[in-house]
Amino acid sequence: MTSPPSTSSSVGPLNLGILGHVDSGKTTLTRRIAELGSTSAFDAHATSTTTDGIRRNTLDLGFSTMTSLSGRRLALIDCPGHSGLIRAVLAASTVFDMAIVIIDVVAGIQPQTAEHLLLASKFCPNRVIIVLNKCDLAEKSKISESAKKVRKGLKSMGVDENSPIVEMSLADGYFKEEMLQNLKLAIESRIFEPKRDEEGEFLIAIDHCFAIKGQGTVLTGTVIRGVLRLNTEIEFPALNEKRRVKTLETWKQRVGQVAAGARAAFLVAPSFDEHRFSRCICGPLGTLKSTKFVLATVEPIQFFRKSINSKSKIHVAVAFETVMAECQFLKEKENGEFEMLPSLLAPCQVLFSFEKSIFLPENYSNPFMAARLEQQPGSGCRFAFSGIFSQILPENGKNLPPRFTRKCRKGHVERVEKDGFSAICTGMFKAETNFDVFRGFQICTSSGPRGKIEGAFGKSGKFRVTFAEKIDGILTEKEEISLFLKKYHNENRLVSYVPD
Numbered sequence: 001m002t003s004p005p006s007t008s009s010s011v012g013p014l015n016l017g018i019l020g021h022v023d024s025g026k027t028t029l030t031r032r033i034a035e036l037g038s039t040s041a042f043d044a045h046a047t048s049t050t051t052d053g054i055r056r057n058t059l060d061l062g063f064s065t066m067t068s069l070s071g072r073r074l075a076l077i078d079c080p081g082h083s084g085l086i087r088a089v090l091a092a093s094t095v096f097d098m099a100i101v102i103i104d105v106v107a108g109i110q111p112q113t114a115e116h117l118l119l120a121s122k123f124c125p126n127r128v129i130i131v132l133n134k135c136d137l138a139e140k141s142k143i144s145e146s147a148k149k150v151r152k153g154l155k156s157m158g159v160d161e162n163s164p165i166v167e168m169s170l171a172d173g174y175f176k177e178e179m180l181q182n183l184k185l186a187i188e189s190r191i192f193e194p195k196r197d198e199e200g201e202f203l204i205a206i207d208h209c210f211a212i213k214g215q216g217t218v219l220t221g222t223v224i225r226g227v228l229r230l231n232t233e234i235e236f237p238a239l240n241e242k243r244r245v246k247t248l249e250t251w252k253q254r255v256g257q258v259a260a261g262a263r264a265a266f267l268v269a270p271s272f273d274e275h276r277f278s279r280c281i282c283g284p285l286g287t288l289k290s291t292k293f294v295l296a297t298v299e300p301i302q303f304f305r306k307s308i309n310s311k312s313k314i315h316v317a318v319a320f321e322t323v324m325a326e327c328q329f330l331k332e333k334e335n336g337e338f339e340m341l342p343s344l345l346a347p348c349q350v351l352f353s354f355e356k357s358i359f360l361p362e363n364y365s366n367p368f369m370a371a372r373l374e375q376q377p378g379s380g381c382r383f384a385f386s387g388i389f390s391q392i393l394p395e396n397g398k399n400l401p402p403r404f405t406r407k408c409r410k411g412h413v414e415r416v417e418k419d420g421f422s423a424i425c426t427g428m429f430k431a432e433t434n435f436d437v438f439r440g441f442q443i444c445t446s447s448g449p450r451g452k453i454e455g456a457f458g459k460s461g462k463f464r465v466t467f468a469e470k471i472d473g474i475l476t477e478k479e480e481i482s483l484f485l486k487k488y489h490n491e492n493r494l495v496s497y498v499p500d
Contacts, residue, residue: 013073013262014194015095015222016187017124019116020102022081025133027062028170029102030078032180034064036251038220038263040208041078061092061207063220063263065251069188073251074098075222075263081112083377090317090369091279093119095205095222097194097261098127098187105132105146105167109153111377118301118383121158122367128154129186130165136174143167157303164189196260201287202226203361204234204264205320209277216246216269224281225364228264229257235285237359239276242285243268279320281361288359291395294352296368297387298329300344304384306372308344314384316352318368319360325352327370330403340405340489344385351401360392404486404495413445413479414462420472422454422464425481429461438463441496444482447474450498453483 018026041064062078079089099120155161164186206221235242247267258264316325328351330338366389371382411428435456443451443465451465486495
């Protein structure tokens with residue numbers, strides 16, 4: 001970071017994700033089209049394999065850049081294709097303006113291709129370019145058939161079915177420059193002017209961190225709101241640290257500021273332990289709020305075939321990290337109350353309870369993806385539902401939205417008493433029940449009259465129900481009775497009600 005500073009940052013860059021199944025040719029394509037490499041570009045660390053056999057180059061996001069035919073700066077984000085590394089793709093997808101999805105023409109849409117297309121459908125459904133790679137291995141008829149199947153797949157996944165499809169052979173001896181030109185023309189057809197917020201306080205999605213001995217720590221990321229300026233103080237809330245920007249670059253050029261949508265690399269000092277650092281969103285002091293509870297919208301993923309019950313746990317990718325959370329599916333009722341549903345039953349909202357604190361910017365649209373990442377590859381779609389965080393709630397769990405579940409107890413009439421206005425009932429409570437909790441609760445009968453629980457009758461769990469009208473000749477012995485309850489979870493309170 002030694003070049004002289006410039007007074008302005010790049011204007012109007014776009015972020016282009018490079019997606020596809022493992023070994024589909026993502027990095028090879030990136031090498032062909034990129035003009036300048038940056039953080040972890042072109043498999044910079046591909047020197048070994050991990051213990052589980054995954055090539056090390058797939059463990060990271062790679063960043064490089066190219067210029068479109070119209071002169072637009074494009075940041076290329078080379079994403080890993082292995083199913084076990086989807087967290088990196090989930091993080092990167094939130095900054096996509098466009099995407100290139102590379103598909104093996106022989107294999108077609110594979111599991112990771114499908115997941116990547118689903119992510120593209122959430123963030124840039126009309127800005128996708130398909131590259132059919134390895135066309136040297138297929139006959140013309142196979143290529144045509146594959147293209148038709150891809151278009152059908154795009155439509156089913158919510159991606160523009162008229163997205164450009166470019167035939168490609170990236171292998172040496174088969175690659176032709178006209179293929180690259182066709183790709184650039186396809187990219188150009190999807191160039192647009194994104195809406196960027198450059199007025200709000202800056203936020204940056206940080207993806208890499210490394211120390212420079214004797215100088216400090218370098219961090220790289222994408223500015224997602226506002227303008228990052230030289231000498232700005234940045235808070236790293238997860239580390240409980242703050243640092244000042246000493247030098248600032250974009251694509252290896254020293255600058256005085258970097259605006260929303262552009263890549264930034266900046267040096268902070270003193271250094272901190274890079275091993276404590278993970279992908280995250282950072283901003284000025286006090287910009288991010290710590291919480292464990294969030295209310296969010298729910299958009300089910302149609303390809304997720306399993307049910308998700310309330311109070312079950314799920315991986316939630318948000319704010320450039322993935323955290324486990326318990327989910328409660330809620331339907332809003334009158335007076336600001338929410339009914340807790342037994343499972344995801346759209347339309348509904350979700351209350352997330354995270355296992356650890358997360359740090360979120362307020363007054364900012366925080367998209368998320370909920371997924372069963374523990375699910376074995378090949379056993380179906382792992383993405384369950386997505387949405388937007390609508391309300392950041394207090395971290396201490398107080399003042400959470402009032403939530404209730406419906407319960408129903410059944411019993412029967414044992415006999416109608418001589419006064420004709422009361423009945424002794426049984427079969428609903430245990431002998432040790434504290435009837436003070438249920439006194440005054442409404443009882444519904446099969447024949448119509450409604451009464452109220454007066455209290456216990458004896459010590460065997462029987463109880464007396466009184467009625468405002470005469471019931472002799474209406475209620476009969478063994479007639480079924482019902483007690484409908486709302487159990488409020490945050491107050492440990494029971495309320496009786498009469499269903500509509």
